[in-house]
Amino acid sequence: MRVWVNGTEAVLAPGMTVRHALIQVGLLPEVAAGKKVYDAWGNEVGLEGGLQDGAELWVK
Amino acid sequence: MRRSRWAWTLGVLLAVLLVATAAGAASLRILHINDFHGFAQPDTPLGTQQEQGGAAYLATRIKELRRERPTLLLAAGDMIQGNNLANLFQGKSMVVLMNALGLDAMVVGNHEFDFGQEVLRERIKEARFPVLGANVEGLPGLKPYVINKVGRLRVAVIGVVTPETATATHPRNVVGLKFEAPEAAVRRCLPRVKPGADLVVVLSHLGYAADRELAAQVPDIDVIVGGHSHTRLTEPVRVGNTIIVQAWEHGKVLGVLDVTVEKGKITRIQGRLEDISPAVGREDPAVARLVAVYSREVDKKLEKVMGQAAVELDGQNVRRQETNLGNLVADIIRQTAGADAALINGGSLRTSIPAGPIRVKEIYNVLPFDNYIAAVRLTGAQLRAALEHGLSGLEEGAGRFPQVSGIAFTFDPGAPPGSRVREVTVGGQPLVPEKEYTVATNDFLVAGGDGYVAFKDALGAEGGYQTTGGMLNSPRLSYNDPGRWLRDVVGEYIQTQGTVAPRVEGRIKALSK
Numbered sequence: 156m157r158v159w160v161n162g163t164e165a166v167l168a169p170g171m172t173v174r175h176a177l178i179q180v181g182l183l184p185e186v187a188a189g190k191k192v193y194d195a196w197g198n199e200v201g202l203e204g205g206l207q208d209g210a211e212l213w214v215k
Numbered sequence: 216m217r218r219s220r221w222a223w224t225l226g227v228l229l230a231v232l233l234v235a236t237a238a239g240a241a242s243l244r245i246l247h248i249n250d251f252h253g254f255a256q257p258d259t260p261l262g263t264q265q266e267q268g269g270a271a272y273l274a275t276r277i278k279e280l281r282r283e284r285p286t287l288l289l290a291a292g293d294m295i296q297g298n299n300l301a302n303l304f305q306g307k308s309m310v311v312l313m314n315a316l317g318l319d320a321m322v323v324g325n326h327e328f329d330f331g332q333e334v335l336r337e338r339i340k341e342a343r344f345p346v347l348g349a350n351v352e353g354l355p356g357l358k359p360y361v362i363n364k365v366g367r368l369r370v371a372v373i374g375v376v377t378p379e380t381a382t383a384t385h386p387r388n389v390v391g392l393k394f395e396a397p398e399a400a401v402r403r404c405l406p407r408v409k410p411g412a413d414l415v416v417v418l419s420h421l422g423y424a425a426d427r428e429l430a431a432q433v434p435d436i437d438v439i440v441g442g443h444s445h446t447r448l449t450e451p452v453r454v455g456n457t458i459i460v461q462a463w464e465h466g467k468v469l470g471v472l473d474v475t476v477e478k479g480k481i482t483r484i485q486g487r488l489e490d491i492s493p494a495v496g497r498e499d500p501a502v503a504r505l506v507a508v509y510s511r512e513v514d515k516k517l518e519k520v521m522g523q524a525a526v527e528l529d530g531q532n533v534r535r536q537e538t539n540l541g542n543l544v545a546d547i548i549r550q551t552a553g554a555d556a557a558l559i560n561g562g563s564l565r566t567s568i569p570a571g572p573i574r575v576k577e578i579y580n581v582l583p584f585d586n587y588i589a590a591v592r593l594t595g596a597q598l599r600a601a602l603e604h605g606l607s608g609l610e611e612g613a614g615r616f617p618q619v620s621g622i623a624f625t626f627d628p629g630a631p632p633g634s635r636v637r638e639v640t641v642g643g644q645p646l647v648p649e650k651e652y653t654v655a656t657n658d659f660l661v662a663g664g665d666g667y668v669a670f671k672d673a674l675g676a677e678g679g680y681q682t683t684g685g686m687l688n689s690p691r692l693s694y695n696d697p698g699r700w701l702r703d704v705v706g707e708y709i710q711t712q713g714t715v716a717p718r719v720e721g722r723i724k725a726l727s728k
């Protein structure tokens with residue numbers, strides 16, 4: 156599946172989570188430093204959250 | 216005179232209250248959790264400094280809130296798999312805990328299937344609450360829905376799980392099962408439950424985006440209690456006629472939704488997430504005892520001897536050269552995935568194991584991360600590029616140094632990064648750039664961790680994804696087992712072998728300058 160993190164595409168296998176998307180775009184260290192992850196509607200999501208094709212995530 | 220005026224006022228107020236009640240207003244509280252994943256003990260999440268969650272504290276708050284009005288306690292899936300406290304008991308510990316919490320219903324999540332169907336059937340039998348899955352066909356014990364009398368209201372709860380469960384767990388876990396589109400399953404249940412229910416709740420393990428779609432497609436749902444996406448919905452969201460709630464993850468919050476129903480319609484809703492965290496005097500003693508018992512059991516299980524190491528297993532040099540521990544783990548990964556080759560990052564192996572007994576905790580120390588095995592079809596050219604990348608950080612001893620199985624290669628450490636790899640063989644035959652090989656690895660590298668792009672490039676290439684029966688799958692993904700941690704696979708292998716004596720075999724040879 157393809158998801159977008161801060162506008163950058165991440166290509167993931169089925170079953171992969173928010174954490175995998177952040178690994179791919181190199182933003183996991185920012186979460187470790189205190190930033191949070193939000194979905195397309197502005198809700199915070201956990202790192203093990205399931206994703207669906209086309210999902211948008213924002214790290215801020 | 217004053218006293219009689221007060222009595223008159225009180226009487227009027229009581230009369231108004233009685234009339235309102237007689238008119239049919241009834242209230243209900245829905246408490247909800249989701250994606251617990253075994254987090255019965257408080258945890259400090261990545262990027263925070265504060266402990267959150269804890270089943271004993273959760274239990275106290277549930278009891279307090281239950282006393283206030285008629286209540287349903289619901290769990291929206293992924294409750295029995297995750298950390299050691301869940302996995303070392305194949306989820307039984309979590310069912311015991313949910314029984315103690317007094318759960319009213321739970322829907323299966325995709326991870327509930329991770330221990331296999333036989334185990335799941337056992338867990339369902341042990342549960343003193345109905346386990347739901349209206350869109351799962353073929354698993355005895357699962358109920359499509361349940362109707363509960365809560366105070367004066369009859370509440371129908373229909374359970375649905377993501378159909379992607381079929382591809383998001385190992386295929387052996389879902390043999391013979393059919394996952395139907397949730398919308399179809401809910402539509403099928405509605406005519407059966409609606410006549411006898413004042414309120415229709417869908418307990419969903421679909422994820423927030425899919426919950427919104429379901430609400431838009433099926434307007435007869437009153438409330439969706441969601442999970443799967445680990446979404447922190449701080450207040451209820453309305454989509455059409457449907458209220459959607461979700462309570463983040465790991466019992467860090469408790470979802471509270473108060474609903475008033477009058478003449479068959481919801482006239483008032485109030486929802487919130489309450490933070491759960493450790494606090495002195497706030498532990499429920501019975502649940503705290505259960506957590507302590509299972510925590511002690513975890514400690515015992517970590518001491519269990521799984522086998523013997525005939526030689527020291529070298530985890531110190533995995534970032535610079537082939538080691539026997541790297542070979543052992545890469546071999547296990549390749550064999551498990553039935554792949555042509557395996558490639559892992561040396562940095563995934565965190566320490567050595569001395570010769571002698573190998574306890575579970577030694578294996579967990581070597582592989583502390585929640586990684587799982589996956590295999591991707593790579594071309595020979597992509598595999599060679601992956602090896603080049605793995606060797607590109609030699610100077611700094613980078614964790615991306617490859618440990619391999621089924622592969623042998625030579626390299627020139629003096630050559631510039633990106634042109635160090637020389638001869639490569641797979642299965643003893645020279646690597647063919649155009650040929651496709653199944654290459655097993657861990658999920659970290661498939662996701663592009665340590666800068667490896669070969670696996671995600673293969674998945675993302677043309678034809679890398681197909682939609683079959685409404686479900687997305689990846690033909691290039693030849694193996695995928697997200698519910699079984701690599702460390703447990705390694706432990707089982709060592710237990711089966713009894714004694715392991717891996718050697719450095721010349722799979723990775725540095726050419727002398």
